[in-house]
Amino acid sequence: MDYKKAGVDIEAGYKSVQLMKDSVKETMRPEVLGGLGGFAGAFSLASIKNMEEPVLLSGTDGCGTKVKLAFLMDKHDTIGIDAVAMCVNDIICSGGEPLFFLDYIACGKNYPEKIATIVGGVAEGCKQSECALVGGETAEHPGLMPEDDYDLAGFAVGVVDKKDIVTGENIKPGNKLIGIASSGVHSNGFSLVRKVFEMTKESLDTYYDELGMTLGEALIAPTRIYVKALKSVSKAGVTINGCSHITGGGFYENIPRMLPEGIHAVVKKDSYEVPAIFKLLQKTGDIDEEMMYNTYNMGLGMIVAVDENDVDATLEALKAAGETACVVGEVKAGEKGVTLC
DSSP states (O other): OOTTTTTOOHHHHHHHHHHHHHHHHTTOOTTEESOTTSSSOEEOOGGGTTSSSEEEEEEEEEOTTHHHHHHHHTOOSSHHHHHHHHHHHHHHHTTOEEEEEEEEEEESSOOHHHHHHHHHHHHHHHHHHTOEEEEEEEEEOBTTBOTTOEEEEEEEEEEEEGGGOOOSTTOOTTOEEEEEEOSSSTTSOHHHHHHHSOOSHHHHTOEETTTTEEHHHHHHOOOOOOHHHHHHHHHTTOOOOEEEEOOTTHHHHHGGGGOOTTEEEEEOGGGSOOOHHHHHHHHHHTOOHHHHHTTSOTTEEEEEEEOGGGHHHHHHHHHHTTOOEEEEEEEEESSSEEEEO
């Protein structure tokens, strides 16, 4: 008896590392010390020494049951983008710059080519967010997970000067809410998605005119990463008073997270076009509209609060960064919370 016969293939692990090295190298920043394969990822903090009071920010998350869709479609090259996005979008919400990322993959069996493809997606997410992939772990769990299954999670660390942290405390009545378009369902609510739509190859390969693509292509579209977009707004000289990443819990849970006491947000549902995938999901599943806005991003992956005088500059900066954005509401004095009208 040996480890391989017990279900863990160490050689496959070595091969996975070799196959992913090129992807990982593409994410390197000057601050990264050493290379892939060490016991710990090393990252120099020399570049932040000029900050008055540097504060480290961290975030950890996974892709939820969206990984089940990747299994069914046998498409594993973008799920890593989702893992990165869920972490770095939270960090940028606080005004921080993501510095580095680590991934964790648990699998029933290590198929090196598949693992390398997954990590290639992680690396792409890191490139989009300008952070380094400094390490990770692939854990083979025979007997605990089916051989073809895996789960993916990650952990990101960022930094911000304390004076620049976005807490929402500066939001004032009259501030405008600017919504930035999402790329689709992102990585939340897939347990409901999988109840509404039949999760078969035939169903996922079905083309919908209103989607302009197959159902599977619309659902697996990777989560949009907003790091460069919000950096662009800051570089334009705009102060972001509050920022909300619209993830699990939708509008009703996430928008109040950025609000101080005594401030109420009002979002106008007709201020933008809700993407077709959400309309199809709601109609097919006969889902109440309030539940849709309490579960999904409904086409807005990020919402920022800015002074009324900064609206034009914010929209121009977002457009220059390749984003679609518009004014979707405002804040006023009142009980902390959000009204959709």
